[in-house]
Amino acid sequence: xxxxxxxxxxxxxxxxxxxxxxxxxxxxxxxxxxxxxxxxxxxxxxxxxxxxxxxxxxxxxxxxxxxxxxxxxxxxxxxxxxxxxxxxxxxxxxxxxxxxxxxxxxxxxxxxxxxxxxxxxxxxxxxxxxxxxxxxxxxxxxxxxxxxxxxxxxxxxxxxxxxxxxxxxxxxxxxxxxxxxxxxxxxxxxxxxxxxxxxxxxxxxxxxxxxxxxxxxxxxxxxxxxxxxxxx
Numbered sequence: 001x002x003x004x005x006x007x008x009x010x011x012x013x014x015x016x017x018x019x020x021x022x023x024x025x026x027x028x029x030x031x032x033x034x035x036x037x038x039x040x041x042x043x044x045x046x047x048x049x050x051x052x053x054x055x056x057x058x059x060x061x062x063x064x065x066x067x068x069x070x071x072x073x074x075x076x077x078x079x080x081x082x083x084x085x086x087x088x089x090x091x092x093x094x095x096x097x098x099x100x101x102x103x104x105x106x107x108x109x110x111x112x113x114x115x116x117x118x119x120x121x122x123x124x125x126x127x128x129x130x131x132x133x134x135x136x137x138x139x140x141x142x143x144x145x146x147x148x149x150x151x152x153x154x155x156x157x158x159x160x161x162x163x164x165x166x167x168x169x170x171x172x173x174x175x176x177x178x179x180x181x182x183x184x185x186x187x188x189x190x191x192x193x194x195x196x197x198x199x200x201x202x203x204x205x206x207x208x209x210x211x212x213x214x215x216x217x218x219x220x221x222x223x224x225x226x227x228x229x230x231x232x
Contacts, residue, residue, distance in 0.1 A: 001114060003047045003072075004092040005038060007106035008055030008079055023057045025106035026064065027215055029224050034215055035061070038109060039070055040232040045114045047072050047102070051095055053088040055079035086187035093175050103171040109224075110168035111210040120206050121172040124150060127202035128178070128194070131170035133212045134163065140217075141166040144205065152203040155195050165205070167194075168212055177202075 007025040026033040042050060054061055054076050065074060077091045089103055100121060102114050112131045121129035130152065132144055143156040143164035155167075167190070183193065194203065211231070215221040 001046050001100075001102055001118065002049045002051060002096050002098050003042055003045075003102040003104060003114075004051045004053060004089060004096070005035070005104050005106050006085060006088050007035060007052045007061060008058070008082070008088055021057060021060075023061060023106075024215070026057075026060055027107075027221060029215075029221075029228050033064060034109075034224070035064075035106060037228050037232065038104065038106065039068070041109060041111055042104075043071055047114070049073040049075065049097075051092045052076040052106075053079065053092045055082060055088070083186045084188050084192075086183060086189035086193050087185055089173070089189055090179070090183060090185075090187075093173065093179060096175055099175050101173050101175050103173055105169040107216055108169045108212070108214040110170045110208070110212045112168070112170050112206070112208045113210070114170075114172075117170070117206040117208075118172050120150070120204065121174075124204045126172070126204040127174050127200075129172040129204045129206050130194075131168045132165040132205050132207045133168040134207070134209065135161075135166050136163045137161075138164075138166075140214075146205040150204045150206075151201050152198055152205055154198060155190075165207060168208070169214075172206075 025035040050072055058078055077095055079088060100118060110131055117129055117131055139158060139160040142158050144152060144167050145154045146152045213220060213224050213227060215224050
């Protein structure tokens with residue numbers, strides 16, 4: 001399996017914690033970049049190749065990669081200007097060789113079983129399969145709704161909720177179907193792809209109760225320091 005990791009995030013909300021010149025995926029967690037832990041997770045999955053989608057301060061990431069020895073090949077694509085989440089995925093997918101590609105965010109960890117997610121994706125003949133996580137008492141995330149068949153029916157905006165399924169930021173994408181769409185060079189994967197094309201009923205939900213952390217805000221970044229001490 002090929003896995004794209006979106007590693008071009010600016011880390012705006014963490015600047016007071018990690019500094020202005022550190023990409024979010026390189027935020028230090030117990031002496032290691034957060035990306036180190038994503039690689040540790042991918043080493044437990046059927047991942048044969050990682051394609052990093054790089055942008056902001058990519059030199060720091062490339063320098064760090066020189067010290068890494070991993071059981072999978074590591075390649076990268078470089079955004080010379082910000083392309084949005086969709087544009088970054090599109091650029092990396094053009095370098096992928098297989099038809100069904102996993103995509104992960106470089107600032108979140110959702111320890112789903114990628115083979116299970118891929119199996120469901122194939123059974124449903126989906127264009128994109130989203131990994132969903134049930135959350136309780138939250139207002140940081142929107143909610144994803146699906147039918148009994150697993151077909152995703154709608155996305156709801158962020159608001160305070162007692163419970164709901166959120167988009168955990170891990171996708172299996174059918175490469176050719178995605179690239180055949182007439183999408184711009186710069187676009188939001190969530191708004192301009194998922195929300196725009198959900199009526200076509202080609203997106204499916206894979207629900208997992210696996211560990212999830214999003215280091216995008218200082219509180220959860222600090223939580224990651226504790227959680228990841230003994231996880232790998």
